[in-house]
Amino acid sequence: MDLLVQSIVNGFIQSGFFALYAVGLVLIFGVMGVVNFAHGELVMVGAYTVWFLHAQHGVPFLWTILIAIVIVTAIGMAMERFLFRPKRNDPLGGLICSIGVLFILQIAATLIGGDGPSKQVPPPYQGTFVLFESLRIPVQRVFSIAVSLAALVALWLFLTRSKMGWALRAVAQDREASSLQGINTNRISMIAISIGAAMAGLAGALTAPLTNINPHMGHNIIITAFIVTIVGGVGSLSGAVLAAVLYALFHTMVTTYFSATIATISGLLIMVLVLIIKPTGIMGRSVSD
């Protein structure tokens, strides 16, 4: 029983990360029509930034989160400007470019951190909350879920309450009709990838003290992001968030009672089933909902 409750709580905390990964992928796909295969590597760069600056050089953790966001956002903006924009009418071209970025970032990480064992960042926030005597939640995890939630709420407010947010959803639905309203669609693409990359950088920074950091960590992340995105309905942000919660719970449970490998394999099976049975996902329509 305790184990069950504990894994539900862990699952919820994990869902914050899953949602951050997926939301960025959905935004970039929705607005720009590109499947960003390098998304996991953007998260990896965020984690490396914290490892390098905080764990290696003692820069305060909170500062390194901001720096990670800035670096990863800059990478995202460069991808848009120099790869995705020239390939705008060629989604396959954009996808192949993103795979190129994936390798470049992996190699860069290997050059900076070496190819040895995975790196660890000691949790900056020590201590554990103990609830109901047996439920244990490390402070570090509470911090990460709180920040993830805040970021998701801020994104939601931006998309639903601001003119730029409406414009972004409009471009995701109909690029041409948006330009007929005077919306500069290149600028909106830049905003979309900036937000998506910022979320990835934030996720990477938050996850750094809780995970093994290595050049290949993006692999599992992109798999998770694909599962969540497809189960949620490609293009649907609220679907992605809901699917992130469900899949994180599922993944944590299966990991607790069986193993992480079985959890990921069943996740992929669920994804395939969704693709066959309900390709629009559990919510699926567009970035607007």
Add this chain to the structure above:
Amino acid sequence: MDLKIENLHVLYNHVTALRGISIEVKSGDFITLIGSNGAGKSTTLRTISGLVKPSLGTVTAQGQRIDGMAADEILKLGIAQVPEGRRIFKDLSVIENLRLGAFTRNNKAEVNQDLHRVFQIFPKLQERQGQHARTLSGGEQQMVSIARALMSRPKLLLLDEPSLGLAPIIIREIGKTLIDINQAGVTIVLVEQNADLALRLARYGYVLESGKIALENDAEHLANNDHVKKAYLGI
């Protein structure tokens, strides 16, 4: 807004859609382009709006060359389009659609005033302002498309088959609205397959056939032309 199209040629890959058309519209005028499927009517409007680049020829608005400008820049000059097939943002609410029509305008008071005005023209939209646009009927969606274009306060309004798929009573309503808008000083270019309607609304008309202008004249004269009667009015 004065608009001048000269010797316009448009190529889509290898298909020639327009082969040298010239059209002149004076400020405050109401003109129509009629023609059958594939004649090049939409291509003409899309080229004016900057969605398509001509391979030859020029488009001039108020003395300024606009061919080659981006669509969002052209909108800012005061040229709005109600595109073929409505193209409203279906997963956004009606009010969000309308406010996006005013995307480039910064004076909030004026935008709210115009919102009030389009709600007077289309009271249905006010009732449904919070609803997702996809939940509206076809006619109501067309109203959103027209209202959205009006929200930019255009000087020149391009409409691509606004009557398509609508009930006669709604077509009549939209026709009246267009005349009101025109009388308020907005220049109108109306593309229609419903030639009967178009020639009743417009002052002057062009008949497009396979990417060329086959005929042009005052709308009244066109309506009495034998060829037009046979080919487009079904009389």
